[in-house]
Amino acid sequence: MGDLRGEILAEIRRTLATDLDFRGRVELHHGLATDLRVDSLGALVLAVALEDRFRVKLTGVEAASVESVEQLVSVVERAVREERAGDASRDDSGGEPS
Secondary structure (H helix, E strand, O other): OHHHHHHHHHHHHHHHHOOOOOOOOOOOEEEEOOOOOOOHHHHHHHHHHHHHHHOOOOOHHHHOOOOHHHHHHHHHHHHHHHHHHHHHHHHHHOOOOO
């Protein structure tokens, strides 16, 4: 697993344990609702924690379609990579992208 994916998974595990009091194993194949018992409020807590940690904005459509930990990791990873690509283009042009 790449470093970024590992960081995202670690943040999901941390948030589940500390903010949502989940005391079980959290693996990529687990379903958020089915295996980890994450309800809509828990999903919001997870999304906010991930947005804060990785400084990204997760879209409602993406977040609503996520069913597994692996899907959540992929959504956050894509958002981080897109944000980093946007930062690089702003840095290269000396300001806002054209």
